[in-house]
Amino acid sequence: MIDIQKQPDYRNIPIDQVGIKNLKYPVRVLDRSNGTQHTVASINMYVDLPHHSKGTHMSRFVELLHSFRNDLELSLTTLSHILDEMKKILGAKSSHVDISFPYFIEKKAPESGSPGLVDYSCRFLGTSNENDEIDLVSEVVVPITSLCPCSKEISVHGAHNQRGEVRLSTRFRKFNWIEDMIELVERAASCEIYSVLKRVDEKYVTELAYNNPKFVEDIVRDIATALNEDDNITWFELSAENFESIHNHSAYAYITSSKEDVGTKG
Numbered sequence: 624m625i626d627i628q629k630q631p632d633y634r635n636i637p638i639d640q641v642g643i644k645n646l647k648y649p650v651r652v653l654d655r656s657n658g659t660q661h662t663v664a665s666i667n668m669y670v671d672l673p674h675h676s677k678g679t680h681m682s683r684f685v686e687l688l689h690s691f692r693n694d695l696e697l698s699l700t701t702l703s704h705i706l707d708e709m710k711k712i713l714g715a716k717s718s719h720v721d722i723s724f725p726y727f728i729e730k731k732a733p734e735s736g737s738p739g740l741v742d743y744s745c746r747f748l749g750t751s752n753e754n755d756e757i758d759l760v761s762e763v764v765v766p767i768t769s770l771c772p773c774s775k776e777i778s779v780h781g782a783h784n785q786r787g788e789v790r791l792s793t794r795f796r797k798f799n800w801i802e803d804m805i806e807l808v809e810r811a812a813s814c815e816i817y818s819v820l821k822r823v824d825e826k827y828v829t830e831l832a833y834n835n836p837k838f839v840e841d842i843v844r845d846i847a848t849a850l851n852e853d854d855n856i857t858w859f860e861l862s863a864e865n866f867e868s869i870h871n872h873s874a875y876a877y878i879t880s881s882k883e884d885v886g887t888k889g
């Protein structure tokens with residue numbers, strides 16, 4: 624059977640990243656409270672392609688994932704192994720994985736203690752370069768409540784408040800719990816988000832947010848301060864977006880900071 628992908632290409636243009644995108648796959652993630660957690664990831668896998676090759680071998684990416692069957696653990700060791708294997712089986716110089724998944728944390732309502740699961744969007748990005756150096760970035764997207772300090776100050780009654788979203792990407796020296804990054808973000812909000820709230824809880828979160836007003840600027844600055852004090856974090860990128868309740872647009876703030884010029888080594 625003719626192998627079109629293996630044929631030469633004469634346009635003299637190398638390709639930076641080629642592969643598969645949005646493959647749904649069952650995965651296992653380390654869970655601080657329960658050991659591990661099963662979830663379903665959306666996976667992108669890419670390698671570079673030299674100028675002389677017509678095509679990459681798409682089936683091999685999926686075959687590599689299938690070698691884990693339904694027991695693909697998203698640990699630093701496994702991700703490093705996948706990045707190395709991608710280069711080997713595809714004869715590539717560089718490899719990239721981009722894995723997005725919902726992660727669930729059980730939270731108890733602040734007064735009634737009623738439990739419920741909150742979902743957080745998480746992402747691991749990994750790259751292995753031509754020197755076999757592995758760079759890993761972990762990302763969490765954390766929903767929060769924010770209450771406007773200006774609105775509180777100038778209004779006789781109330782203050783506008785809304786759901787916001789903080790996106791935090793980090794590079795780190797050694798293993799970093801997803802839960803730790805989520806809690807760090809939640810501490811900087813006017814109030815954190817819960818899944819189940821009874822009336823006593825609703826009163827509590829309403830008053831807590833009112834007593835803790837924050838601009839998007841306050842949120843990113845408070846998170847950056849905590850990250851700067853954490854020696855395990857070598858780099859971060861951080862944004863806060865408030866889906867304003869008094870506007871049809873968002874308030875937005877962004878900070879990036881390279882604490883060191885080194886990435887995570889897997």
Ligand SMILES: Nc1nc2c(ncn2[C@@H]2O[C@H](COP(=O)(O)OP(=O)(O)OP(=O)(O)O)[C@@H](O)[C@H]2O)c(=O)[nH]1
Nearest residue numbers: 625626627628629641677678679680681682683684
């Ligand atoms: N490279 C490439 N392959 C594609 C694309 N779209 C679909 N494919 C298909 O991906 C399939 C698998 O390709 P390969 O992995 O090379 O399959 P194979 O040659 O049987 O497998 P190996 O022997 O391991 O190379 C082929 O049927 C391609 O037609 C594309 O845009 N680029």
